[in-house]
Amino acid sequence: MVIFASCSDEDFNMTSTFVNSQSRATYTDQIPIELSTFRLDSVLTSAQNVMWVGRCEKPSLGHVCSQSLSRMSDLSSYGWAQKEKYDSVTIVLRHTGDYQGDTMKAITIDVQRLGEPLQFAVNESYFYNVRNFKDSTSIGHFSFVPRPHSRPRLRYRLDDSFGEELVAFIKEVNHLSSDVASKRFESIMGGVRVTYLGEPEALLAFRADSMKITLHSHIDRVENWKISRTISLKSTSMQFNRIWAEDTESPFDKLTKRNIRVTEQESNSHSMMFEGLGYYTCINFSSLKQLADENFFSHVVKAMIRIYPERDTYDKHEIPTTFYLTEINRYNALGDVIYNSSGGRVSATLVNNIIDEDEVFYYADITYYINTLLASGDEIDEDDGLVITWGSAMSPINYNYMMFNGHYATKYKSILEVYYYTYDRVLR
Amino acid sequence: MKFITIPMIEYSAKLKAIAASVVLMLSLTISAQNSTSSPYSLYGMGILAPKENAAAAGMGHTGVAMAPSDWINVANPAALSGLDSLTFYFNFQMKAFYAHEATPSDQQSVYSGNIDGITMGFRGSRWWAACIGYAPYSTVGYNMSEKKNIAGTTSWYDIYYTGSGGLQQAFFNNAFTFFNHITLGVGAGAIWGAINKKETADFSAVEITTFGPTVLLGGEKVYNLKKYTMNNWYVEYGIQFDFNIGKNNFRFGGTFADRTSMHSSYDHIVSNDISSELFFDDVTPLKEEFAVPRMYSGGFAYTRDKVTVTADYHFNEWSDVLNVKFGESVNFRDNHSIGGGLEWRCGKRDDPFYKRMTFRLGGYYESSYIKMRGVTLGTYAGTVGITIPMGRSQNSIVIGYEYRRRGTTFNGLVEEKFNNFKIALNIHETWFMKSKFD
Structure with a gap:
């Protein structure tokens, strides 16, 4: 019995002459996120x-x-x-x-x-x-x-x-x-x-x-x-x-209980990271629930979070080069660090913009986390989020302090960058 | 006493062998359906495959008015009247092609092959002959790619379109002959199959320049698969009549099949390398979504001595069919085709095989049922064929070759040049012969 195997030199590059696919890929950094500060430990x-x-x-x-x-x-x-x-x-x-x-x-x-x-x-x-x-x-x-x-x-x-x-x-x-x-x-x-x-x-x-x-x-x-x-x-x-x-009258004074958060709107579009004092920055993705509810019909192929440290709160030569992200619920109870699809821990990398030297930010790939959130649909809790930690676990080994620019900062604002692929759903 | 008989046990074994071959071929066919490569197969049900013997393929795809005695003509249910009453016919046929496809800016070559049909036929009585068979109805096969911009960026991602599958048909044709010259045919059958259209968006090689240097985004691949499955029964009618004027035989034929709506279902599956089901939706479309059009054909055949001349015309009412067009800018229109052929039979039965060969020649034109960008796609083909007897038996190998051009490079379309080969194994076994005693 002879069965011919089909073979071709390569795929035909037909541009869009033949195919009128409704699918598309889009980049956006307009999905709102919110940074807030909470106090994990007070004594x-x-x-x-x-x-x-x-x-x-x-x-x-x-x-x-x-x-x-x-x-x-x-x-x-x-x-x-x-x-x-x-x-x-x-x-x-x-x-x-x-x-x-x-x-x-x-x-x-x-x-x-x-x-x-x-x-x-x-x-x-x-x-x-x-x-x-x-x-x-x-x-x-x-x-x-x-x-x-x-x-x-x-x-x-x-x-x-x-x-x-x-x-x-x-x-x-x-x-x-x-x-x-x-x-x-x-x-x-x-x-x-x-x-x-x-x-x-x-x-x-x-x-x-x-x-x-x-x-x-x-x-x-x-x-x-x-x-x-x-x-x-x-x-x-x-x-x-x-x-x-x-000697402080900061907006963070209200953090007397663990389940309280100070939003970036309450703290001049900033959040704080100060492990020694127990202050941590939480990142919320509350708008994802709306996306899931609205039949997104898309798959996120890449989701990168870009967090800008406040320029005056770090020494450029001593700034930590990475941080990790840990899940947290609405009561500020910690979960596990987040992982990528390969099972590796997600870490953020420090990036120095070679064109704009003042632009220094952390960049982390949270694709798997975002897709998992979207897949949960109605079960998304808007108050769940991620916590920034310097160590791979919640172990404050250093006296680290840093302020971050929130999503609503006027310059160098922290953003969620999403590349998503939208597939056509209709039959014709 | 003169004794002429056929050992029945031997024929039983042959029958089993043939049946086993049929089962094996059918199963292989199902797993190897990609027997075309054409961007035009993206639309509708794909590229329609003519239901024909390799001998007809060598004669410009004609045969509506032929009633051969040495091969099974499936182009017309009434075309079985020529079958011999003592012979069981078996035909196994394969197809292969080498194609060159070109646009004004790109080109590719591709080759493939697959089973093209299996038919078994016999004459049951003076007035009735029948055959059963399997043949592809349409085929889908294409690989295309393009780069698409990621909206909101200056970056591009690769997208690959692949199609596979097609429809198959099984048929049972019956021919009833009246007054020796008029034959009515009826064929019943089933059409079934699945068409897979897959779109792969590959973001792994996307480069971004968001913060200075160009870096690799390293995104994932997303597979967007649409699977259309359909099936239904169909009925086809045929007629042939002939008359002689001196040594000249004239035969006319025609076929008709009404529009047949297909039972269809639709699955939409989005997946990636991590999850096999990011999204799943199954919709059973309306019955009108897919249909086989109303089809007419007429043919003429003239035979004198060893020469036969044929001409066929086919009309398929595709404009009445609302097949899914996948959102493409393409319109369905009525499909016309015309073909002509010439057959020359050499030698006599007792001659050596090389003197008993049959030669065929033909031409063919078809206006496709697809109209794209204001262009009606035309197909031109020239065909040749040969029948090579196997020894002194009536078994033979039939080869049909076609050079086919389809489409145009005008308006960004594709011009395809096909070299199609069909090779058939015709087995004739003498059955139904009774013992005779002197």
């Missing part, structure tokens, strides 16, 4: 090994302040020798080199101990609210002048009164078992708060796992017999930054 934010300490000024927020709270480990050893003499107590911190504000002025760091152990109310994967941390007492302070991008290891002496208190405690529990001693240790060292004194103009970042408090002693009349007992960070997951804004 303390897990810092994941970064201690932010200090204070600096930010547009729309006034002064932003931060201090670090950490749960500490037990003393590395107990037992006090008969001829052992106390020498000093010191703290070691390692500056990461990250900073915000003016680093040319001295900053005074104050180290405090918490009277009771930090208690956590864990209600989410990444965010922790601490409602009951107690007043603390200073155990020492020191000043230094940071230098941009330097990573000095800082070692300062703390108050001897604290050291002597530690010695007294060790002697007191000398006859107790280590378990009991450890338990009682928490009563005098529930945690450490590293904060600032005065009105500094800079925020500095330290590696949390580098923080170490050391009790130094020696055996009397025995040369070079020095003894060190250390207190370290218990876990990087037990270190938090408390960040707050002061």
